[in-house]
Amino acid sequence: MGRTAAEKIISAKAGVDARAGDFVVACADLAMIHDTTGPIAIKAFSEYGREKVWDPSKMVIVLDHATPSPNERISNLHMLLREFAARQGITLFDAGEGVCHQLVVEKGLVLPGGLAVGADSHTCTYGAMGVFAFGIGSTDMSGVMLTGKLWLRVPGTMKVIFRGGMPEGVSSKDLMLNFIGKIGADGADYLALSFSGDTVKAMSLSERMTLSNMAIECGAKAGLVASDEKTAAHLKALGKGEGSPAYDDDDAVFDRVLEIDASKVPPQVALPHSVDSAVPVTEAAGTEVSQVYIGTCTNGRLDDLRIAARILSGRKVSPNCRLLVCPPSRKIMADAIAEGILLQLVEAGAAILPPGCGPCPGTHLGVPGDGENVISTANRNFKGRMGNNKAGVYLASPATCAASALEGRITDPRPFLQGR
Amino acid sequence: MEKHITGAVHKFGDDINTDYIIAGKYTKTLDFSTLAEHVFEDVDPEFKNRVRAGDVVAAGKNFGCGSSREQAPIAIKYAGVSAILAKSYSRIFFRNAINQGIPAFICDTDAMETGDEITVNIEESFAELPGRNIKIPLTPLSPVMVNILEEGGLVEYLKKNGTYILPE
Numbered sequence: 327m328g329r330t331a332a333e334k335i336i337s338a339k340a341g342v343d344a345r346a347g348d349f350v351v352a353c354a355d356l357a358m359i360h361d362t363t364g365p366i367a368i369k370a371f372s373e374y375g376r377e378k379v380w381d382p383s384k385m386v387i388v389l390d391h392a393t394p395s396p397n398e399r400i401s402n403l404h405m406l407l408r409e410f411a412a413r414q415g416i417t418l419f420d421a422g423e424g425v426c427h428q429l430v431v432e433k434g435l436v437l438p439g440g441l442a443v444g445a446d447s448h449t450c451t452y453g454a455m456g457v458f459a460f461g462i463g464s465t466d467m468s469g470v471m472l473t474g475k476l477w478l479r480v481p482g483t484m485k486v487i488f489r490g491g492m493p494e495g496v497s498s499k500d501l502m503l504n505f506i507g508k509i510g511a512d513g514a515d516y517l518a519l520s521f522s523g524d525t526v527k528a529m530s531l532s533e534r535m536t537l538s539n540m541a542i543e544c545g546a547k548a549g550l551v552a553s554d555e556k557t558a559a560h561l562k563a564l565g566k567g568e569g570s571p572a573y574d575d576d577d578a579v580f581d582r583v584l585e586i587d588a589s590k591v592p593p594q595v596a597l598p599h600s601v602d603s604a605v606p607v608t609e610a611a612g613t614e615v616s617q618v619y620i621g622t623c624t625n626g627r628l629d630d631l632r633i634a635a636r637i638l639s640g641r642k643v644s645p646n647c648r649l650l651v652c653p654p655s656r657k658i659m660a661d662a663i664a665e666g667i668l669l670q671l672v673e674a675g676a677a678i679l680p681p682g683c684g685p686c687p688g689t690h691l692g693v694p695g696d697g698e699n700v701i702s703t704a705n706r707n708f709k710g711r712m713g714n715n716k717a718g719v720y721l722a723s724p725a726t727c728a729a730s731a732l733e734g735r736i737t738d739p740r741p742f743l744q745g746r
Numbered sequence: 747m748e749k750h751i752t753g754a755v756h757k758f759g760d761d762i763n764t765d766y767i768i769a770g771k772y773t774k775t776l777d778f779s780t781l782a783e784h785v786f787e788d789v790d791p792e793f794k795n796r797v798r799a800g801d802v803v804a805a806g807k808n809f810g811c812g813s814s815r816e817q818a819p820i821a822i823k824y825a826g827v828s829a830i831l832a833k834s835y836s837r838i839f840f841r842n843a844i845n846q847g848i849p850a851f852i853c854d855t856d857a858m859e860t861g862d863e864i865t866v867n868i869e870e871s872f873a874e875l876p877g878r879n880i881k882i883p884l885t886p887l888s889p890v891m892v893n894i895l896e897e898g899g900l901v902e903y904l905k906k907n908g909t910y911i912l913p914e
């Protein structure tokens with residue numbers, strides 16, 4: 327009987343032949359904490375009476391959720407994290423470096439076939455590189471900091487096969503919103519997703535990250551994409567090895583296999599206040615939006631900014647609407663400056679925010695007002711998510727968000743791409 | 747950990763995410779009592795005034811989905827809640843609640859309504875609504891979760907064991 331990639335990676339990290347449903351104790355290759363979840367993990371760790379974490383070279387701390395700090399309370403938590411990092415010899419990425427998940431993939435901090443945990447639910451993003459990666463809470467993280475390990479139940483795998491070419495104006499975000507809409511917010515609870523098919527094969531690493539990033543929005547523990555020559559090229563450029571890629575065997579046991587024709591999925595919009603409420607953009611079109619947000623670990627990368635600029639350059643953002651753009655890393659910001667994209671966006675009327683989570687988690691920067699609608703490239707639109715429970719958040723692709731900024735209403739991006 | 751819990755039910759629906767349990771803007775603190783002041787604020791603003799020490803949160807499916815923030819179960823704990831019952835949990839929240847030493851069980855919560863008196867008997871694994879003569883079995887926790895809960899949470903468990911021990 328064959329094995330899934332998830333079973334193979336967990337088996338290797340637990341030193342046993344692990345199958346779906348088994349309970350194992352596995353070793354972590356990377357442990358990430360950030361400024362929302364890190365302080366509680368450190369507080370819990372301090373109770374063990376142990377001086378040093380198990381292996382500081384396998385930990386990383388990122389200040390991204392509220393950066394630069396909006397108030398003294400958060401500044402003090404940032405200080406606590408900086409002091410801990412310095413004392414332990416842990417790499418810390420400070421304000422302005424970018425969003426944790428973007429940095430881990432961009433810098434190749436964990437390799438294909440590895441097991442990564444992060445005190446953040448979107449840690450599943452690293453699945454785009456063939457890493458078995460998942461989010462855990464702060465106390466579980468304190469246990470990893472102490473032992474380098476954690477217990478887990480090996481998940482079954484849902485195979486998601488995308489076939490066919492995506493039409494112009496459709497992106498991996500649309501596929502994922504559509505998929506989550508189909509299976510629901512708990513449709514893959516306790517399972518690993520394994521994305522495959524020619525559509526995924528043709529995607530850039532960045533587009534694959536959007537798929538993996540949103541795996542948690544249907545309850546999945548991980549969102550794996552088999553690593554291939556694109557993954558290897560990315561790591562090679564960083565001077566890193568290829569890791570130990572793991573692939574699903576053909577005769578592995580899958581909990582479910584789903585095939586989706588990507589050529590038939592139109593641009594999608596998730597309505598407030600749930601991610602699994604996706605409708606085709608034509609059904610949401612016309613809804614007024616006061617703010618558009620292009621950024622986050624889901625969809626703020628260079629290809630996302632490029633398509634936004636393709637739509638916005640030489641045009642103007644609607645006077646009834648604010649456009650906020652937040653590149654999720656310093657490198658993306660630098661590349662977007664070098665390519666001239668940021669200039670095009672600024673001239674169209676965008677406000678550029680410092681690399682980080684920006685308005686996504688609702689802590690500061692771009693909090694909407696009562697009754698306002700926002701359309702965002704983020705992964706979550708729960709009530710209050712952006713800091714105001716009286717606002718509505720719609721989720722869409724960077725193209726749909728850019729077109730909506732031009733009109734001040736939710737807008738189908740496809741006509742705006744013609745001839746550009 | 748109390749093995750016999752008696753309190754009032756506070757009922758919630760399906761897919762209550764951790765943003766609803768505690769909004770992101772309140773999470774940046776180590777003063778956990780401030781979390782309790784905002785618990786469930788966006789979905790049930792009256793909860794924090796209504797809840798009494800020992801009460802029970804009962805919810806539908808996929809309770810605690812969304813963010814991994816452990817501030818969510820911490821907020822529920824500091825509000826005085828002594829147990830959580832739900833039809834199903836999102837994986838990360840479920841672990842976090844047990845790691846915080848909060849008894850969190852899976853069971854059919856359909857019959858439970860806000861204001862019901864409820865007893866949770868952990869030893870014999872059932873919940874009971876004495877006023878309505880309804881007895882509901884609890885789904886057993888995985889053995890490792892039972893051990894963590896018995897120590898009062900993961901920190902105490904690791905202090906005692908130093909590492910993870912999987913029960914046979």
Ligand code: SF4
Pocket residue numbers: 391425426427446448622623624682683684686687704705
């Ligand atoms: S950008 Fe948003 S989803 Fe991504 S890590 Fe930051 S807060 Fe979480």
